[in-house]
Amino acid sequence: MGRNNQRNCCTSQVACCCGNASCSSPCLPPIKESTSTRLMYILYYLLGAILSAVMVTETIRESLHRAPWLVDFCENVGAGTNCSSLMGYVAVYRINYALAAFFLVMAVLTICVGSSNSIRGQIHNGFWFFKLLFLILLWVGAFFIPTPSQAVTAGLVVGFTGACLFILMQLWLLIDFASSWNHSWSRKYDGGSKCWYIGLIFFILIFYAISILITVFTIELYGKPFFACLRNTLYVCFSATACAILSVLTILPCISRNHPRASLLQASIVSAYVMYLTFSAIVIEPPMETLTEVGYNETTKTRIYNTTLVLCAPTSITSAILVDSSYGELLSAAVATILLLGMVLYACIRSTTTTFVPDEEGTANKNFWCCCHKDTNGDEVDGPHRSWGAIENEAEGTVYSYSFFHFTFLLASLYTMMTFTNWYSPENATLENLHRTWPPFWVRLVSAWVCALLYALKVIVIMCRSDPDPDEEPNR
DSSP, rough: HHHHHHHHHHHHHHHHHHOOOOOOOSOOOOOOOOHHHHHHHHHHHHHHHHHHHHTOOOHHHHHHOOOHHHHHHHHHHTOOOGGGGGGHHHHHHHHHHHHHHHHHHHHHHHTTOOOOOHHHHHHHOHHHHHHHHHHHHHHHHHHTSSEEEEEEEEHHHHHHHHHHHHHHHHHHHHHHHHHHHEEEEEEEEHHTTTHHHHHHHHHHHHHHHHHHHHHHHHHHHHHHHHTHHHHHHHHHHHHHHHHHHHHHHHHHHHHHHTTOOOOHHHHHHHHHHHHHHHHHHTTTTOOOOEEEEEEEETTEEEEEEEEEEOOOOOOOOHHHHOHHHHHHHHHHHHHHHHHHHHHHHHHHHHHOOOOOOOOOOTTTTTTBBBTOOOTTTTTOOSSOOEEEEEOOOOOOSSSOOOOHHHOOOOOOOOHHHHTTTTTTGGGOSSSOOOOOOHHHHHHHHHHHHHHHHHHHHHHHHHOOOOOOOOGOOOOO
């Protein structure tokens, strides 16, 4: 029995890599085929993001200078001095455009796939080794493509457009997440459990406290000197006012009538995210040029001005250390990356859940070979196994759009590219020091306001609905 289990486990893993079987993780309970597949594509995306970070890391670039054998290798393969053509923002463009091309091919290939048993469905869910090999070939081939300045400019424009589309999708996913969370906990509260009501109140207070702290923190540190940095105060006040309006709209009587489970949880989450985006924009705001009249030229009859740069940043030593430009920008980038990955994960697995039901004897006494186990009773969870531990749940129909899933990652690849290359100032892009430039500032600030606008539009749609949603009727 043990050898059979070991052979079946290893065979299934080979079939996952080279065949049409879905992958499952050894030593873990069975997971659904749809979830397993999407997690594998997430790993592909993360691999591209890691390579992009490496390409703009100044530390790695400097280490190349200290490796004579690597310098000789770079010159022999035509990669330039110190492998200059393999590093920098152009390399990030190559990697992410190759990754986007991979997801584009998969998106076109999986249009209107209705079942995982079809040939295109099997390609989507299996053959992981060959798909990884195809992706690597795209990456290698991208570095042999000439990149004139016109091509770089065109790549920047296309990347910026795709990144903006992904930002809109990301904002809508945040609103959808807030709505799903509120709906789930409200239903449990309607079932008679007071703990869920306490949980709702707790998180509402937490998110509003975060919003208030960010507001006060930003004005205090980035609103001085007052007159020179008045614009920062106005930005923050505008965002805070928008959040207050959203909160008032959420608790209007007409909203409660058409959407009985509406609560301030959604508004509090959106408010916290809007204020975070506002803060992250102001952190990277470049200095403003101001003209000060210093005299008058009698000969030319013109006034003489002195140009000064005003940087709105913390003035005290402690505050300056805590929110130093480089540290603040890196912290902001780290938080943005975590939020990005979280939302991508949410978008990828929100429609499926994994259930593992052990048999009566439990799983502790089962024989584990290769960290895999097959139920000797032949009982499956939610469907037959296509591979060892993977539950085939899409034989009758797919639970998500394969094509749209790949299109989402196509846009995510372009967003990653623009983030790592400092948007419209790629020449100065390094991972250690994200420079203050206007493009990322306006992207983040406008994203905050667009997020508030999207939520307001959703609330207005609920207000205009004549009949309440039957799915939202409380059960009490």
